[in-house]
Amino acid sequence: MPELPEVETIVRGLRKAVVGAQVEKLQVIDPHISLPEKEIIGKRIAAVERRGKYIILRLEPHGSLIFHLRMSGRLLRVCPPGEGKYSRLVLHLDTGVLRFINPRRLGTVEFSDNGFPHKLGLEPLGSAFTVRRLRGIVRHSRSPIKLVLMNQHKIAGLGNIYSAEALWRARIDPRRPANSLTAPETRALHTGIVEVLKDAINHMGTTFSDYRTADGDKGGFQEFLAVYGKTGEPCPRCGTEIERIKQGGRSTYLCPKCQI
């Protein structure tokens, strides 16, 4: 469920609380999870980082635990009453407990001893993500622009909500072939992406149902969505009814009048 802003919020919440903590015990509840206990028990957490939608707990002196929450996972330092039901892994730290909650079991956790093992595209909030680089990404594909934005090998961190919202901000129809975007449209899209992600981080992400911060709180950005999940409601810019369409098997929301 979480996209970049939600994962970033979780990472910031964890960072404050678990950096420097020592892992005392691993409680593996889901038999699908296999971790090398010897590499983890007794280690201290050196850092908490985000790459795309992955959460990385770096251990001292080497190794890391890498989580991906997929659709419904949570990583909770504070677990509200009754919400520990789908705990699949519990990390007992000398400063408290960290729960990996994963109701649909789509989320993953793995140990890596040699860096980050996944290939990902540009970080949209990194300094390398320039208009120029976005132009380079966009003009080599005839796929619909929304699918390009959601491709983690190209840009890492955008998912269904924020790609739809960024396209609305840039007034671009999500079905447009990526390589049909003009230079001004690409510039507007770059701005839309960066700003929607920053705005969402400032509100601790978007909570529909599952997502919680590491402290168990809901995000607040759902109040500020323009199109996502707003079928039939008026476009905040022009008042036209928001439409829902399907792309790549996922719902996309758009304003049929001001996204062209």
Place this chain on the structure above:
DNA sequence: AGTAGGACCTGGTGGC
């Protein structure tokens, strides 16, 4: 190269 469909999993919701 693109795109559709299914697989992985489980739970919530709305219609009849």
Place this chain on the structure above:
DNA sequence: TGCCACCAGGTCCTAC
């Protein structure tokens, strides 16, 4: 209450 269809912040794989 029961059953059914469809929905879900993700990603990977196969097949036209």
